[in-house]
Amino acid sequence: MTPSLLRPDQPLRLVDTYPPSAPALQAIIRVEDLSIVFDGPSGQVIAVDRVSLAVAQGEFVSIVGPSGCGKSTLLNAMAGLERPFEGQVLIAGEAMRAPRPEIGMVFQQPHLFPWKSVRRNIAHGPRALGKPKAEALRIADDLIEMIGLTRFASAYPHTLSGGMQQRVAIARALANQPRVLLMDEPFGALDAQTRAVMQDNLLELRERINATIVFVTHDIDEAILLSDRVLIMSAGPGRILRDLQVSLPRPRSSAIVAEAAYLALKRDCLDLIRSEGRRAFEQMEIRT
Amino acid sequence: MSGGGRRSTSTAARLSVLVAVLSVPAFTGVWELVARSGIVNAVLFPPPSTVAVAVLEWIRSGQFFGDLVASLSRVAAGFAIGAAGGIVLGVLTGQFRLVSSLLSPLFHILRPIPPIAFVPIVILWFGLSETGKLFLVVWGVFFTVWLATHIGVQKVDRGLIRAAQMLGTPQRHMLWEIVLLGALPYITVGLRTAVSISFYTLVAAELAGAFSGIVYRIEIAQQNMQTGQVMGGLAALGLLSFVADRSFATLAERAVWWR
Structure with a gap:
């Protein structure tokens, strides 16, 4: 491995490809004009507003945005945990109406079954799908x-x-060998040091599994470090603002965040988010 | 300075242990003295020695064992039926809004009525049969366990349910594994409360008319002015209830095995 993960001959680019021009042929996830509406205390709230996106087989895509921008709602819709108000989510060509075991999910909290050992927690999925106990435990x-x-x-x-x-929660989600792994701020509740270790673990893990990963976070460093593509969402209503290719070479490690080229990429992303945040904030001021 | 403080603390601790150990013998001693001194009527307020003699006679006559079995079987059967019903319906009302809308208002109206108040109607319905006694104990246990289960089910971490859904857990397993075990810590608290309640309702059930049982024996002894036997019965009932509560507490700790 080269000491520097970034080679000078490889210029870094932010390529905005949103909205997607033509649906990618090998897209495993396709979100089409998805809107999700909640009943709030003061009428209906549009959490996700006509979002379209496609994720290719094997891709690692992050969705970044401020809290309350609807990124988790979007992910829940991909998981089949949230019903679309309009539009649809297609995974492997099939509309998501309820959770499917081929789609794994890791939440911000581990949500492990407290009455099961680590081994049995991980074996839960295969058992639920009717695999014999011995096989489920071997997988675990x-x-x-x-x-x-x-x-x-x-x-x-x-x-x-x-x-x-x-880590157990991630292993539990992988036990059903999902084609798609959805991760909702999985490291958000961890301290900074643990988070860096977990990010490196996930990078290594990704080399070994061939799942398509959609990763929600509000941490731009995390998104750039992990992803092939970063989708930047705006708040109120939740829309995708930009779709940025991260053309950093792999394999990567968390050491990358100190690289100058990486920092330039991050600055561009932050500028985008900041100007969007200001716009949303001012809009809110005007409304109230 | 601090050494002196520590010494005085340990002296205080030793003293309180000593007082605790001597507490019951001291009270029994005072009771014996007061009852024998003639200050009070020894027929109405017999000394502990008289109570002990009455209890020994109770045991020797063979009646004690029969009474114990009669009372315990009422409590055990009533507790088992009431608890099972409470858990099943608690899971259903806690989990399904429609079932809750149907049953919860009714249960909330019936729950605060003290079970003892049902004695007259129970006598009309069931006469002096065992069914009536069972009904009273079941009634007392059911609502306590139902409410604890209902609340426990509603407090089950929604994240656990979502995680189980994502893993493909079938609906049936969701209810009787994830929801039930998720609510188990609450359910065991409800069950433990219900142990005491089952003894309260036993008293009402046996006073309403029985042919054996510890409370029945107390009542008979009262009618014959055998006050020593009355107090012996009370002591037996207290001891029994205490042992049941303690053993259930131990059992409950084991039931929530992952803690």
């Missing part, structure tokens, strides 16, 4: 080894640290 043991928690296989979740719990 393989994943436990991959996340490096072999010593804790029979431990109960509350005895683990937050980072370890989240």
Whole structure:
């Protein structure tokens, strides 16, 4: 590996490809004119406003935006946990109306079953899908080894640290061998050091699994570090503002965040978000 | 300075242990003295020694064992039926809004009525049969367990349910595994409260007319002015209720095995 992850001959570009011109042929996720509306205390609130996007097979896409911009709602719609008001989400050509086991999800909180050991938590998915117990446990043991928690296989979740719990949650989501892995700010509740370790773990993990990953975060560093593409969302109503290609070479590690070229990329993203934040804020001022 | 403070703390601790150990014997001693001194009527307020003799006689005659079995089986059967019904309906009302809309208003009206108040109507309905006694205990236990389960189910972390949904958990497993186990810490608290309640309602059930049982024995002894036997019965009932509560507490801790 080269000491610097960025080669000078490879110029960094922000390529805005939003809205998508033609649907990518090999797109596994396709969101078409999706709107999601909630009943708020003062009438209906548009959480997601006519969003369209496509994610190619094997791609790692991050959705970045301020809190309350509807990015988690968008992800929940991809998971089948949220019903579209208008439009639809197609995964592998099929409309999402309810959760499907081929689509895995990792939440901000680990949400491990407290009454199950690490091993049984991970085996839950295969068992739920009717796999024999021995096979489910074998799958669990393989994943436990991959996340490096072999010593804790029979431990109960509350005895683990937050980072370890989240690793178990990721392994549990992977146990059904999902084609798509949805991650909703999975490292948001962790301290900065643990988060950096988890990001590196996820980068390594990604080399070994062939799932398409959609990753929601408000952390622009995290998004650039992990993704092939970053979608920037605006708040009130939730829309996708920009679709940015991250042409940083792989494999990457969290050390990349100190590179000058990376910082330039980040500055561009932040400028976008800042100007959008100001616009949304001013709009809010005018409205009230 | 601090050493002196520590010493006085440990002295205080030792003293309070000593007082705690001596508490019951001291009260029993005072009771014995007062009852024998003639200050009070020893027939109405018999000394502990008389109570002890009455209890020994109760045991020797063989009646004690029969009474114990009669009372315990009423409590156990009533508790089992009431708890099972409370858990099942609590899961259903906690989980399904329609079931809750149907049953919760009714349960909330019936729940605050003390079970003892049902004794007259229960006698009309069931006479002096065992069914009537069972009904009273079930009635007392059911609402407590139902409410605890209902609240517990509603407090189950929605995130756990979403995670289980994403993993393809079938609907049936969702209810009887994720929801039930998620609510288990609340349910065990409700069950423990219900243990005491089952003994309260036992009293009402046996006073309403029975042919055996600890409270029945107390009532018979009262009619015969055997006050020693009355107090012995009260002591037996207290001890029984205490042992039941303690053993249930131990059991409940094991039931929530992951803590």
